[in-house]
Amino acid sequence: MSAAIQPFKGLTDRFNGVTVDSQKENCELPNFLATLEESMKVWETSKKRGIWFKVDIQQSDWVPILAKKGFNFHHANTDYVMMFRWLPKEENNVPSYAHTMVGVGAVVVNDKSELLVVRERYGFTNWWKLPGGYVEPAENIVDAAIREVYEETHISTEFHSMLTMTQAHERMFGCSDLYFIVSLIPTSTDIEKCDREISECQWMKIDEYLDHDSVTELNKFFIKTYLNYKSNCITINCKHGIHSLLKKAYTVHYATKIDEK
Numbered sequence: 001m002s003a004a005i006q007p008f009k010g011l012t013d014r015f016n017g018v019t020v021d022s023q024k025e026n027c028e029l030p031n032f033l034a035t036l037e038e039s040m041k042v043w044e045t046s047k048k049r050g051i052w053f054k055v056d057i058q059q060s061d062w063v064p065i066l067a068k069k070g071f072n073f074h075h076a077n078t079d080y081v082m083m084f085r086w087l088p089k090e091e092n093n094v095p096s097y098a099h100t101m102v103g104v105g106a107v108v109v110n111d112k113s114e115l116l117v118v119r120e121r122y123g124f125t126n127w128w129k130l131p132g133g134y135v136e137p138a139e140n141i142v143d144a145a146i147r148e149v150y151e152e153t154h155i156s157t158e159f160h161s162m163l164t165m166t167q168a169h170e171r172m173f174g175c176s177d178l179y180f181i182v183s184l185i186p187t188s189t190d191i192e193k194c195d196r197e198i199s200e201c202q203w204m205k206i207d208e209y210l211d212h213d214s215v216t217e218l219n220k221f222f223i224k225t226y227l228n229y230k231s232n233c234i235t236i237n238c239k240h241g242i243h244s245l246l247k248k249a250y251t252v253h254y255a256t257k258i259d260e261k
Contacts, residue, residue: 005031007039010051017050018043022059022080029061036069044087050094053083100176104145105132105219107183107226108157114203115223116186118152121199128204128215130181130222140251142238145182153201154192157184162236162253164225166218181222183229233258 008025010018020039027035043051053071055062057079071083075097086092107130108116117128131152135144142159149157160183171177193201204212206227210220229235236255243250 005034005038007042008035010039012048015050016048017052018048019052019054021054022056022062023054026059027062032062033065036065040069047088049086049088051085051087054080055083056080100178101172102135102141103132103177103179104135104141104148105130105179105181105222106145106149106157107163107181107222108149108155108186109183109206109226110186110189110203112203113206115206115209116149116153116155116191117202117204117209118193118198119200121195121197125199126214128209128212129219131201141180142182142251145180145184149184152194152198154188154190154194155186156188157186159238160185160235161229162238163222163229181225183226 008018008020008027010020010025012018040051051071052074053062053066055066060081063081063083066083069085071085074082074084074094076082082097084094086094106116110116116131118131119125119128131149132145133148133152135141139147141162146157146159149155163181163183165181166177166179168177168179189203191201191203193199206223209215210223234255235258236253239252239254241250241252242248
């Protein structure tokens with residue numbers, strides 16, 4: 001006599017949904033359909049809401065079975081796919097997956113009023129731009145700016161102020177894009193450009209940059225914003241904390257007036 005089929009345990013979230021991780025609850029393919037059907041009975045009886053399957057690439061043969069049982073793709077990474085099914089009769093309120101890329105650009109000005117500028121090796125190669133790039137997962141914006149400046153130019157920096165940000169749509173992979181501009185203070189001066197990404201890198205006088213034909217109007221706006229903040233003794237600081245309910249770290253940015261030096 002065969003043993004009774006045991007449903008997946010899963011992990012219940014704060015929205016009364018359940019997530020099954022194939023790496024933690026592996027199930028041989030011949031038994032998967034029966035285990036899934038038994039699990040669905042349990043979840044429907046207990047009025048669970050969103051049912052999630054995080055399917056590792058090693059168990060990718062689960063995917064067509066889940067699809068036939070009404071599960072949809074939500075998102076994917078290099079080594080897993082996340083599928084879900086909404087059980088209640090009410091409207092599905094599962095949010096879309098991350099749809100916005102986050103980038104940083106750095107305004108780095110030395111004590112000679114020179115701006116650190118780069119030309120890309122690929123892409124828009126003729127334009128003088130600010131060093132920067134994309135923010136890595138779980139990386140703070142300021143940390144990303146400091147890292148990108150060092151990777152592209154070998155210039156070490158420290159945080160001075162947030163400056164501004166832009167929002168755009170239909171960018172890479174069809175995602176929206178948030179681009180944060182950060183003012184950094186250089187703590188070194190000798191440039192060593194990253195040959196893999198950068199064709200040219202130099203310190204350029206701010207006035208020259210603002211008059212240069214190979215600088216976009218948007219980048220000129222960023223520098224004018226920097227100069228405006230400086231002349232009016234404005235800075236946008238960062239404060240780190242732990243959310244009282246979620247118990248997770250956050251960073252808040254806020255404007256303040258500084259004493260004129």
